[in-house]
Amino acid sequence: MRRFYFIGFLALMLFDTLTQVCFKLTALHAAPLAMDIGWVQRVLSTPWVYGSIAGYLGAFFTWMTLLKHAPVGPAFAASHLEVVAVLALSVLIFGEHLDIGQLLGSAVIIAGIICLALDPPHEGVDEPAA
Numbered sequence: 001m002r003r004f005y006f007i008g009f010l011a012l013m014l015f016d017t018l019t020q021v022c023f024k025l026t027a028l029h030a031a032p033l034a035m036d037i038g039w040v041q042r043v044l045s046t047p048w049v050y051g052s053i054a055g056y057l058g059a060f061f062t063w064m065t066l067l068k069h070a071p072v073g074p075a076f077a078a079s080h081l082e083v084v085a086v087l088a089l090s091v092l093i094f095g096e097h098l099d100i101g102q103l104l105g106s107a108v109i110i111a112g113i114i115c116l117a118l119d120p121p122h123e124g125v126d127e128p129a130a
Contacts, residue, residue, distance in 0.1 A: 019055030
């Protein structure tokens with residue numbers, strides 16, 4: 001089951017990251033932003049917008065599959081690895097610079113996911129009555 005989680009969360013991170021990077025590329029290729037038909041045509045003529053749609057669809061179906069099997073808390077936390085991946089790729093692809101807040105935030109996300117991964121399952125623990 002751990003292998004399923006690893007592959008599933010890796011796929012989710014890849015789909016989510018693909019979506020965000022494609023959105024940025026779409027915005028760059030469709031610039032300047034204008035609320036007119038020319039801008040809409042520029043958006044629809046770039047392949048990156050279709051990469052965004054494919055990424056969203058892949059992420060949706062991956063997320064729904066994971067939620068059938070994975071506990072919600074760790075699944076939700078692990079889904080935030082996409083934020084760290086997008087930050088790293090924004091430096092590599094777009095030449096953006098990270099500030100101390102982004103680096104600390106990334107470290108906190110990674111530390112939280114590691115803590116959840118190391119936490120043993122709590123099977124057999126009575127849940128409080130509702």
